[in-house]
Every structure is written in structure tokens, then in C-alpha cells.
Amino acid sequence: MAETISPAVPVPSHQRTEEAATGSLISYVLPVYNEQDGIRRFHRELIAAIDTRPDFDYEFIYVNDGSADDSLAVLRKLAEADPRVRVLDFARNFGHQIAITAGLDHAEGDAVIVMDTDLQDPPRVSIEMIDAWTRGAEIVSARRRTRRDTRFKRLTAHSYYRLLHNLAEVDIPVDTGDFRLLDRRAAEELRGFRERSRFIRGMVASMGFQQTEVLFDRDERAAGETKYPLRKMVRLAADGVTGFSTAPLKLITRIGFLSLALAALGILYAVAMRVFLPQVTVSGWTMIMVVMLFLGGVQMLSLGVIGSYVGRIYDEVRQRPLYIVRKVIRHDQG
DSSP: OOOOOOOOOOOOGGGOOHHHHTTOEEEEEEEESSOTTTHHHHHHHHHHHHTTOTTSEEEEEEEEOSOSSSHHHHHHHHHHHOTTEEEEEESSOOOHHHHHHHHHHHOOSSEEEEOOSSSSSOHHHHHHHHHHHHTTOSEEEEEEEEEOSOHHHHHHHHHHHHHHHHHOSSOOOTTEEEEEEEEHHHHHHHHTOOOSSOOHHHHHHHHOSSEEEEEEEEOOOSSSOOSOOHHHHHHHHHHHHHHHOOHHHHHHHHHHHHHHHHHHHHHHHHHHHHHHOTTSOOOOHHHHHHHHHHHHHHHHHHHHHHHHHHHHHHHHHHOOOSOOEEEEEOTTTO
């Protein structure tokens, strides 16, 4: 379970200046899942990036999300070589959003940067985030200007972000993932969000605070394969919609009214044929089948949508821990 952290009192953003921020601790939260081939390169590039801003202190919190390869062994060596590295080793795979949550729970910095370790999020962009933070921003999101993915993924991501933006009851920025900086005050508030079906970018958007964006061009993966195949992307998309919008439930109501209207038209048609054209033999089999299949499909769809929300309620009432940390690996503990 996450340890309880008692942070110092943060400096309000309107009182913060670049000089006042000098010497602050910056925490990097870095979820890892089967990234053995790219972690060393990522860490080298991250060190090269922060070396351009030596006026801050840094800590690197790698969260091993139940990797099945040698990622943990690589992370252990990083911790042995760099005292700023801390590794949270999960007891099993809990998922990307939970890994981010665990890192946030353990981060002690005056600002916390969340980013993936596949180098699609360039470490140099995090320095631009720090600059925006020193100018007073409390939340800095990295917005993708371009991305090097397949045409299918670019199209679906583009469509989904805009659909979510229109459906959600909070203003979730388009083309932004989990790559962002949080001021200590914002990070503390985010730690209080303990729901199980997590969509962190939506949670961050719902908090408010003084937010800004940094534009960047997303690179290709440095090594390995994507950890978000279509199945996981669909699940994350569903969490985003059901977690921050009741639009699907409202859509069921609209479909219900539409079905009622169509049924009324069918009744009027049948009555009119019976009254005005009784001599015409009308075969009603086709209409009956169409109506039954239509209403059956609407009912099954409605039950599926309602079931998604009921499932979220069931997950919450069980009150199981969000994650289990097998071991925390530090420089002096190995």
C-alpha cells in the first residue's frame, strides 16, 4: 500500500518566481511495463535533459507495473548507480493509470512530472514544463502537435479526444495524454481521487487550478511494442466517457422516446389499414420481426450501458486497495 507522506507547505503559484523555485525538488513519476530494451536509453536522455537545469533537485520514481521481462533488473541497477532513483515494484500488473497513481502517492517533490519511459514523450519537453511552472502555472499539460503512429491510431485518437471533449461534463483538453506537470498543491488534491476505474487526464481537468499547455511533437517508440493495444485503448476510452459524462444514459432516454414514437406510428398505420382498407390483406410478419429486432437491440444496448455504470459502482463498493507494492528499491537498499 502507498505510504503516507507529509509534504511541506507549498508556495502559492501567484507568489512563486523563478528565483523562489530555485532549489525546489522535482519528482518524475515513470510507469514501466516490459520496457527492458529502452529504459537505459530513456534514463540517459532524462539525465541529459535535467542537466540543463542544475538549479533544481530531482528524484525519479520508477513504477514497475508487474513487468514480465527483465525491466525490474534494469531498474534495480539504475537505483544502485543513481541515488535519486527509487523503484516501486508492484506485486502484479495493475495497469498504467494505477502505476501513475502509485508514483504520485510516493512523490515528495514541489512539482511532479508524469511521463512514459518509451521516449515517445521526449524528456526535453519536461524542461519546458518546469519553465512554465516557475512562471506560475499549477498544471502544465503536454499537447501533441504531431504524433508518429499508424494512420488508424491517429484517426481514432483524433476522433476520440474530440468526442470526449464534447461529451464530458468537464473541459478535458484535446490531444493530451498523461504527460504533464503538477504543482505540489495540485498533486495533493489528485491523491484524494481514489476511484478504481481511473482516467487521470479527466481527473486533472476536473480539478481546475491554473493550467497551461506545452506543444510538442510526439516521437516513435524507442524500443518494444505499444502497451496500449486496441483492447486496452477501448477500455480506457470507456472509462473516460463513463467516468466524466452521463451522456450515454441520456442517450438511452432519447432512444426510448424514438422507439415510442416509431411504435406509435406503427400502431397508427395498423389501425388505419384496418379501418380504411379492411379488404386488403396485409402480411404483418415482416413488420413484426423488424419491430421486435429493433426493440430487442435497443434494450440490449441500454442494458450494456447501464451495466457499465453499475460495474463501476460495484468496483467502488468493494473498497479493495488500488495497488500492492511488493518492495520499494532505493540506492542504499538494493
